[in-house]
Amino acid sequence: MQQQKISMRGITKVFATDEMETHALRGIDLDIFAGDFVSICGPSGCGKSTLLSLLGLLDMPTAGSYQIEGQEVSGLSLSEAAFIRNEKIGFIFQSFNLIDELTVFDNIALPLRYRRQSMAKAEINDRVMACLKTVDMSHRAGHRPNQLSGGQQQRIAIARALVGNPALLLVDEPTGNLDSKNGDAVMDMLSELNSNGTTLCMVTHDPRYADMASRKLHLLDGRILDADGTPVRQEAALRQAAGQ
Ligand SMILES: Nc1ncnc2c1ncn2[C@@H]1O[C@H](COP(=O)(O)OP(=O)(O)O)[C@@H](O)[C@H]1O
Numbered sequence: 001m002q003q004q005k006i007s008m009r010g011i012t013k014v015f016a017t018d019e020m021e022t023h024a025l026r027g028i029d030l031d032i033f034a035g036d037f038v039s040i041c042g043p044s045g046c047g048k049s050t051l052l053s054l055l056g057l058l059d060m061p062t063a064g065s066y067q068i069e070g071q072e073v074s075g076l077s078l079s080e081a082a083f084i085r086n087e088k089i090g091f092i093f094q095s096f097n098l099i100d101e102l103t104v105f106d107n108i109a110l111p112l113r114y115r116r117q118s119m120a121k122a123e124i125n126d127r128v129m130a131c132l133k134t135v136d137m138s139h140r141a142g143h144r145p146n147q148l149s150g151g152q153q154q155r156i157a158i159a160r161a162l163v164g165n166p167a168l169l170l171v172d173e174p175t176g177n178l179d180s181k182n183g184d185a186v187m188d189m190l191s192e193l194n195s196n197g198t199t200l201c202m203v204t205h206d207p208r209y210a211d212m213a214s215r216k217l218h219l220l221d222g223r224i225l226d227a228d229g230t231p232v233r234q235e236a237a238l239r240q241a242a243g244q
Pocket residue numbers: 015016022023024042043044045046047048049050051
């Protein structure tokens with residue numbers, strides 16, 4: 001049986017201010033299994049970034065259950081969540097988010113140096129160099145990010161996301177700041193990582209890239225739609241009501 005990485009049930013997220021409440025997510029059920037490549041599309045404001053930040057434990061849901069590799073994480077404190085995030089989740093953002101004051105090597109090593117259990121220098125070195133090799137950037141270990149092209153910087157960001165051997169790689173518009181040639185190269189790299197077993201969940205506006213995923217999800221108004229455009233939970237409720 002395929003190993004279950006992620007299970008969300010009835011996840012909601014409400015942003016409340018004095019004046020108004022925004023229901024960003026309205027009951028998300030989502031399972032992600034080992035080796036999946038899930039893409040998430042939908043119009044601006046439908047909840048994509050909110051869903052990704054909940055998946056990545058950057059924020060907590062208002063209600064619902066969220067399990068990572070069988071561990072319930074929805075009620076964790078933010079500091080506890082940070083440790084789980086460091087160990088289980090890799091992030092790739094549109095804006096690379098590398099630190100220009102650090103070398104490429106040190107940027108990639110950073111997540112390992114924040115581990116709850118400290119890691120030996122030799123192991124950090126081995127892991128960083130292996131990831132640099134994966135993204136074909138071994139020759140740039142001593143450079144600073146601002147000495148590299150956008151496409152090269154995104155490859156370093158991919159290496160940093162991989163170095164902790166995460167259960168899940170979360171990817172937010174990975175090609176948004178790249179021209180189409182570099183964007184295609186980054187997508188080819190992500191696709192190859194998935195072929196080699198990395199579990200991916202990616203938000204993208206680009207239908208060509210969404211099509212590279214093994215499962216395509218569409219979000220609308222904080223709900224996941226099925227292939228016909230019907231909110232999945234609502235459809236299940238209708239079927240139940242009709243006695244089917
Ligand atoms: N921190 C926040 N405070 C209040 N409202 C928010 C916050 N973050 C997102 N929202 C609202 O939640 C909804 C979903 O936002 P978001 O997840 O960013 O959508 P998307 O990424 O699909 O464009 C939007 O209506 C947005 O205005």
